[in-house]
Amino acid sequence: MSERISRRTMFGLGAAGLAAAAGAGALATRSTPQQPTTAHAPSPSDPFPFYGPHQAGIVTPAQDRLHFVAFDVTTTKKAELVSLLQEWTAAAARLTQGKEAGSFGAAGGDPEAAPDDTGEALGLPASGLTLTIGFGPTLFDDRFGLAAQRPAALADLPKFPGERLIPEISGGDICVQACAHDPQVAVHAIRNLARIGFGRVSVRWSQLGFGRTSSTSRAQATPRNLMGFKDGTANMKLEDTELLRDQLWAAEQDGSAWMAGGSYLVTRKIRMNIETWDRASLREQEDIFGRDKGEGAPLGKKQEFDAVDFAARRPDGQPYIAEKSHVRLAHPSAHGNAHLLRRGYNYVDGSDGLGRLDAGLFFIAYQRDVRKQFVPIQMGLAKNDLLNEYIQHVSSGLFACPPGVQDAGDYWGRSLFG
Amino acid sequence: MSERISRRTMFGLGAAGLAAAAGAGALATRSTPQQPTTAHAPSPSDPFPFYGPHQAGIVTPAQDRLHFVAFDVTTTKKAELVSLLQEWTAAAARLTQGKEAGSFGAAGGDPEAAPDDTGEALGLPASGLTLTIGFGPTLFDDRFGLAAQRPAALADLPKFPGERLIPEISGGDICVQACAHDPQVAVHAIRNLARIGFGRVSVRWSQLGFGRTSSTSRAQATPRNLMGFKDGTANMKLEDTELLRDQLWAAEQDGSAWMAGGSYLVTRKIRMNIETWDRASLREQEDIFGRDKGEGAPLGKKQEFDAVDFAARRPDGQPYIAEKSHVRLAHPSAHGNAHLLRRGYNYVDGSDGLGRLDAGLFFIAYQRDVRKQFVPIQMGLAKNDLLNEYIQHVSSGLFACPPGVQDAGDYWGRSLFG
Numbered sequence: 163m164s165e166r167i168s169r170r171t172m173f174g175l176g177a178a179g180l181a182a183a184a185g186a187g188a189l190a191t192r193s194t195p196q197q198p199t200t201a202h203a204p205s206p207s208d209p210f211p212f213y214g215p216h217q218a219g220i221v222t223p224a225q226d227r228l229h230f231v232a233f234d235v236t237t238t239k240k241a242e243l244v245s246l247l248q249e250w251t252a253a254a255a256r257l258t259q260g261k262e263a264g265s266f267g268a269a270g271g272d273p274e275a276a277p278d279d280t281g282e283a284l285g286l287p288a289s290g291l292t293l294t295i296g297f298g299p300t301l302f303d304d305r306f307g308l309a310a311q312r313p314a315a316l317a318d319l320p321k322f323p324g325e326r327l328i329p330e331i332s333g334g335d336i337c338v339q340a341c342a343h344d345p346q347v348a349v350h351a352i353r354n355l356a357r358i359g360f361g362r363v364s365v366r367w368s369q370l371g372f373g374r375t376s377s378t379s380r381a382q383a384t385p386r387n388l389m390g391f392k393d394g395t396a397n398m399k400l401e402d403t404e405l406l407r408d409q410l411w412a413a414e415q416d417g418s419a420w421m422a423g424g425s426y427l428v429t430r431k432i433r434m435n436i437e438t439w440d441r442a443s444l445r446e447q448e449d450i451f452g453r454d455k456g457e458g459a460p461l462g463k464k465q466e467f468d469a470v471d472f473a474a475r476r477p478d479g480q481p482y483i484a485e486k487s488h489v490r491l492a493h494p495s496a497h498g499n500a501h502l503l504r505r506g507y508n509y510v511d512g513s514d515g516l517g518r519l520d521a522g523l524f525f526i527a528y529q530r531d532v533r534k535q536f537v538p539i540q541m542g543l544a545k546n547d548l549l550n551e552y553i554q555h556v557s558s559g560l561f562a563c564p565p566g567v568q569d570a571g572d573y574w575g576r577s578l579f580g
Numbered sequence: 581m582s583e584r585i586s587r588r589t590m591f592g593l594g595a596a597g598l599a600a601a602a603g604a605g606a607l608a609t610r611s612t613p614q615q616p617t618t619a620h621a622p623s624p625s626d627p628f629p630f631y632g633p634h635q636a637g638i639v640t641p642a643q644d645r646l647h648f649v650a651f652d653v654t655t656t657k658k659a660e661l662v663s664l665l666q667e668w669t670a671a672a673a674r675l676t677q678g679k680e681a682g683s684f685g686a687a688g689g690d691p692e693a694a695p696d697d698t699g700e701a702l703g704l705p706a707s708g709l710t711l712t713i714g715f716g717p718t719l720f721d722d723r724f725g726l727a728a729q730r731p732a733a734l735a736d737l738p739k740f741p742g743e744r745l746i747p748e749i750s751g752g753d754i755c756v757q758a759c760a761h762d763p764q765v766a767v768h769a770i771r772n773l774a775r776i777g778f779g780r781v782s783v784r785w786s787q788l789g790f791g792r793t794s795s796t797s798r799a800q801a802t803p804r805n806l807m808g809f810k811d812g813t814a815n816m817k818l819e820d821t822e823l824l825r826d827q828l829w830a831a832e833q834d835g836s837a838w839m840a841g842g843s844y845l846v847t848r849k850i851r852m853n854i855e856t857w858d859r860a861s862l863r864e865q866e867d868i869f870g871r872d873k874g875e876g877a878p879l880g881k882k883q884e885f886d887a888v889d890f891a892a893r894r895p896d897g898q899p900y901i902a903e904k905s906h907v908r909l910a911h912p913s914a915h916g917n918a919h920l921l922r923r924g925y926n927y928v929d930g931s932d933g934l935g936r937l938d939a940g941l942f943f944i945a946y947q948r949d950v951r952k953q954f955v956p957i958q959m960g961l962a963k964n965d966l967l968n969e970y971i972q973h974v975s976s977g978l979f980a981c982p983p984g985v986q987d988a989g990d991y992w993g994r995s996l997f998g
Contacts, residue, residue, distance in 0.1 A: 227790075229928065234935075273863035280858055281808020281873055282791075282926075285801070330933055345763075346791040349806075349928050353937060357858045364935030370788075370928055372645075373700075373764035383703070388767075390699020440698055440775045445691035455699055508700075510647065510767050510788055511929065515748055517652075517782030519771060 206343035209288035212258045214566040215423050216411065219292030220503065220528050221400035223379040225341040228371035228507040228524065229348040230429065231356065232298070232334025232559060233363040240306045244579050246362045250295070250338075250355055251573040260288030263354035280357065283350035291342040293351055295574045296427045296561025301335045311578060313418035315426055315531040316562045322544040325555040331367040331431065332557045339427075339526070341505075345370065367557070369431065371507025371524045378505050384458060384466060388434055388508050388521055389552070391451050392458035395466055396493070398503040409501045409530050416531070420577035423565030425528040428536045431509070431557035434522040439552045450548040452482075452489030460489060486548045496542060500535045502527040522553070532560065624761035627706035630676045632984040633841050634829065637710030638921065638946050639818035641797040643759040646789035646925040646942065647766040648847065649774065650716070650752025650977060651781040658724045662997050664780045668713070668756075668773055669991040678706030681772035698775065701768035709760040711769055713992045714845045714979025719753045729996060731836035733844055733949040734980045740962040743973040749785040749849065750975045757845075757944070759923075763788065785975070787849065789925025789942045796923050802876060802884065806852055806926050806939055807970070809869050810876035813884055814911070816921040827919045827948050834949070838995035841983030843946040846954045849927070849975035852940040857970045868966040870905030878907060904966045914960060918953045920945040940971065950978065 206226075210218045237243060253263045264278030302312035338355055340348040349370070356365055375387045376394030380401050387393040398405055412421040439447070448454050448461060458466040462474045462482030472490055474482045483490050494501050504527045511520040529535040544550070564575050624644075628636045655661060671681045682696030720730035756773055758766040767788070774783055793805045794812030798819050805811040816823055830839040857865070866872050866879060876884040880892045880900030890908055892900045901908050912919050924943040932938040947953040962968070982993050 231931075273866070274861050276859050277808070277862050277865075277873070279808075280806075280854070282804045282806050284804060284808070284874070331930075344791075346804075346926065349790075349926070349939075353806075353854065353858075353939070356937065357855070360855070360859075365931045365937060366935075368928070368931045368937060370930070372767075373762075386700045386702060386764075388698075388700050388771075390695070390697075390702070436698070436771065437775070437778070440771075441694050441778075443692050444695050447695075448691070455695070456702070508764065508767070510786070512749075512788070513649075513783045513786045517784075519774065519783060519786060521767075521771070 206290055207287035208290060209259045210290060210292055212255045212567065213569055213572075215568075216566045217292075217294045217424070217563055218258070218566070219294035219339055219341050220410070220425055220505075220563070221378055221406065222290075222292050222341070223382055223400070224374040224376060224505045225290045225292070226343050226372065226374055227341065227345040227348050228374075228526075229340045229345070229352045229368065230371070230524065230526075231338050231340075231352045231368040232366045233336045233338075233356075233359065234366045235301065235305070235335040235363050237362040238305055240579070242362050243306060246359055247575050247579065248573045249358050251567055252570075253354060253358055254293040254351075254574070255567070255570065257351045257354065258288065258291045258293055260286075260291075263351075263358065280350065280354055283347050286344060286347055289342045289344040289347040291340065291347050291351055293355075294339040294341075294563060296337045296339070296563040297575065297578070298334050298336065298559070298561050300333060308578065311418065311420060313412070313416070313421050313426075313562055315412065315416060315418070315421075315533065316560065317533050317537070319428070319532065319537060319558060319560055320541070322540055322555065324544055324550055325558070327558050328556050331369075332559060334366045334559060334561075336363065337427070337429075337559060337561045345372070369509060369524050371509045373508040375506045375508055375523055376504040378503060387523055388436060389439055389447070389451075391447075391453065391455055392466060393506075393523075394504055395453075395458055398501040405501060406503075409535065410503050410528060412530055421562055421564060422577075424563050425503075425530065426532050427559070427561040427563050428525075428527050428529070428532060429557070429559035429561075430525040430540075430555050432523045432525055433520070433554045433556050435518075435552050435554070436521055437518050442552075449484050450488060450552075452484060452487030484548065486546045488543070488547055488549050491542050491547050492539060497538045498534075500539055502529050502535055502539065528563070624708055625705035626708060627677045628708060628710055630673045630711075630985065631987055631990075633986075634984045635710075635712045635842070635981055636676070636984070637712035637757055637759055638828070638843055638923075638981070639796055639824065640708075640710050640759070641800055641818070642792040642794060642923045643708045643710070643761050644790065644792055645760055645763040645766050646792075646944075647758045647763070647770045647786065648789070648942065648944075649756050649758075649770045649786040650784045651754045651756075651774075651777065652784045653719065653723070653753040653781050655780040656723055658997070660780050661724060664777055665993050665997065666991045667776050669985055671772060671776055672711040672769075672992070673985070673988065675769045675772065676706065676709045676711055678704075678709075681769075681776065698768065698772055701765050704762060704765055704768075707760045707762040707765040709758065709765050709769055711773075712757040712759075712981060714755045714757075714981040715993065715996070716752050716754065716977070716979050718751060726996065729836065729838060731830070731834070731839050731844075731980055733830065733834060733836070733839075733951065734978065735951050735955075737846070737950065737955060737976060737978055738959070740958055740973065742962055742968055743976070745976050746974050749787075750977060752784045752977060752979075754781065755845070755847075755977060755979045763790070787927060787942050789927045791926040793924045793926055793941055794922040796921060805941055806854060807857055807865070807869075809865075809871060809873055810884060811924075811941075812922055813871075813876055816919040823919060824921075827953065828921050828946060830948055839980055839982060840995075842981050843921075843948065844950050845977070845979040845981050846943075846945050846947070846950060847975070847977035847979075848943040848973050850941045850943055851938070851972045851974050853936075853970045853972070854939055855936050860970075867902050868906060868970075870901040870907030902966065904964045906961070906965055906967050909960050909965050910957060915956045916952075918957055920947050920953055920957065946981070
């Protein structure tokens with residue numbers, strides 16, 4: 163019975179209260195991840211379904227807050243890893259619906275046991291929490307016998323010009339992306355997964371983010387990054403059904419059947435030299451992006467969503483959109499129509515000890531094949547983008563995110579481990 | 581005219597639009613900081629008044645997000661410091677009302693100049709932003725001739741048992757606390773103050789926080805800290821008018837007339853060993869706090885706000901509230917009725933490189949005299965609190981927060997510098 167009561171009613175209920183509450187928190191119905199489960203008008207408090215053909219947290223309209231974690235697997239036993247994935251899946255199915263990580267009622271009933279939920283989200287609603295798991299290239303080494311199942315599309319990223327990656331905050335065997343409208347809910351979820359994983363995984367690195375820097379649905383306004391520009395205007399969005407099929411979701415014919423319905427994730431922590439940027443003129447800033455700062459329109463156009471015209475020239479004969487501008491180099495037309503589904507976040511990690519804020523963009527991008535999408539796009543940017551003067555890539559992650567969990571008998575990664 | 585238009589309408593308006601918008605963003609009226617300026621039902625988007633006898637951000641109902649910054653003053657010229665305080669005050673008066681830091685319209689009109697706002701909050705409402713300034717003990721050294729004006733109540737904190745303070749993230753000449761319901765708005769404000777201060781101050785340290793861990797009004801529900809317990813049940817609150825007069829606001833008779841209407845601020849970054857805590861039994865956790873985890877009631881009582889009875893004993897003869905429990909040691913009755921107005925925040929700063937989340941509480945407390953309030957309370961806790969096994973104080977800040985800014989002719993710290 164305690165499986166079905168929501169966090170809101172978890173505590174302080176006697177037996178009668180439990181009985182009354184038992185029908186209230188119906189489990190999520192099977193539907194597409196982008197639809198809230200509730201019948202009333204969607205609110206930021208609502209849950210998204212956990213079960214479905216794809217994992218939630220990819221095309222789900224980007225929530226406002228992020229807690230991203232990368233784990234190292236510390237157990238050497240495949241069976242222990244599989245058990246962990248099963249336990250995590252059960253916890254994630256509860257957490258995303260606004261419940262506690264475990265059956266708190268039972269543990270709460272035994273005061274001599276550690277509670278099987280840490281408690282800081284008690285009373286908080288689901289807050290749109292999604293939990294999305296991915297498997298890093300290192301998981302496919304010789305520890306668990308998975309080498310033959312490493313997808314070709316999970317290709318090691320090349321070294322990009324100018325990057326200065328910090329190994330301690332890069333990579334990882336397993337990642338979990340928690341997105342929610344309330345950071346306490348996202349932090350609570352990651353912390354409880356880490357708690358459940360004790361002795362089998364350890365936290366390699368983690369990152370908080372705020373202020374989503376892309377829209378993943380046309381129903382969302384385009385947000386701004388910490389350079390003050392709208393970001394993600396041309397992002398692949400959940401309404402682009404054919405494009406998602408072609409460029410987001412892995413398919414059986416791609417060579418790794420276990421990934422069908424999954425997607426490949428690249429993360430990059432991109433430090434911004436914001437103090438330098440803030441002293442650049444508005445003209446230079448706009449020339450670098452190729453868009454105007456206020457409206458976000460391509461230079462020479464009026465509206466944010468006006469098509470970019472790379473051939474258009476100003477009265478003085480110069481192109482409106484500079485040859486090395488960000489919008490030109492990142493545009494699908496520069497890379498054989500390669501798209502990304504981005505859902506990054508702004509970050510501020512305090513200060514850097516040199517009188518500057520430690521701030522930037524935690525870039526997150528999903529795609530069908532990193533060799534055809536992130537790698538060529540980023541190589542073009544790393545070589546030529548005018549923006550490079552103001553940014554530095556300091557961390558990198560690469561993960562294969564398996565398909566969704568079908569039902570309560572399924573678990574994260576079953577197609578790989580089962 | 582551009583002084584009066586709100587951020588929402590700042591961009592993309594022609595002359596006609598500007599004229600129509602000019603009356604829409606009326607300046608804040610003088611009122612008490614805890615009242616939103618708008619006439620409709622308060623929403624998290626609304627502004628709080630900037631002008632008033634006290635600074636906003638102290639008794640203002642605690643907002644959900646924090647960006648706190650400590651600056652070192654790098655100029656040695658008092659006149660430059662005073663100019664900076666005047667510029668900051670003008671920017672703060674705008675930012676807290678949902679406008680840009682400067683007159684963006686003018687700078688936006690000169691593409692060869694750096695914009696005088698960084699832009700990432702364009703389109704976002706005021707979001708309850710408050711900006712609260714404080715002056716650290718080091719500002720009263722021999723650089724600016726202020727030594728004689730250092731308040732006695734701004735007494736250096738003693739070394740507390742067990743603390744392990746990191747100098748690089750402690751202290752500072754000047755602090756600014758930005759609280760808002762949207763982290764992007766709080767970050768934007770601090771970043772623009774840092775930008776304005778370039779060449780005169782540099783960022784010494786900064787801290788983001790989420791999930792306020794205290795209520796400062798009886799209208800707010802008590803939130804939970806990252807140990808999963810309700811925090812701040814017995815906090816001094818804005819409705820406690822007499823108590824605020826006696827224990828929050830500095831008064832002329834305290835000896836430093838320039839601080840009358842101000843308050844003294846202590847910050848402590850308290851790292852939690854959450855992985856260890858999460859393996860402690862529910863009974864141990866509740867005994868340490870002296871409250872039950874679900875409801876937050878004192879042990880032996882039923883409801884959160886039931887009075888604590890330190891004499892009550894269980895059937896087995898032991899006290900319900902352990903002698904070294906947090907609630908007993910921190911209670912005003914243990915310190916001659918000394919209270920604090922706390923408005924701290926949870927933090928997660930990624931991970932610590934040892935497989936653990938770097939998480940805890942950024943403690944913020946306002947008071948009339950640290951010698952009579954924070955120091956004795958914290959000394960009692962540092963010596964005896966059962967909680968010490970699970971926490972570590974790693975940073976400390978101490979600041980004299982001057983009275984409020986009266987009007988557009990006044991500025992932060994005028995009573996000290998003027």
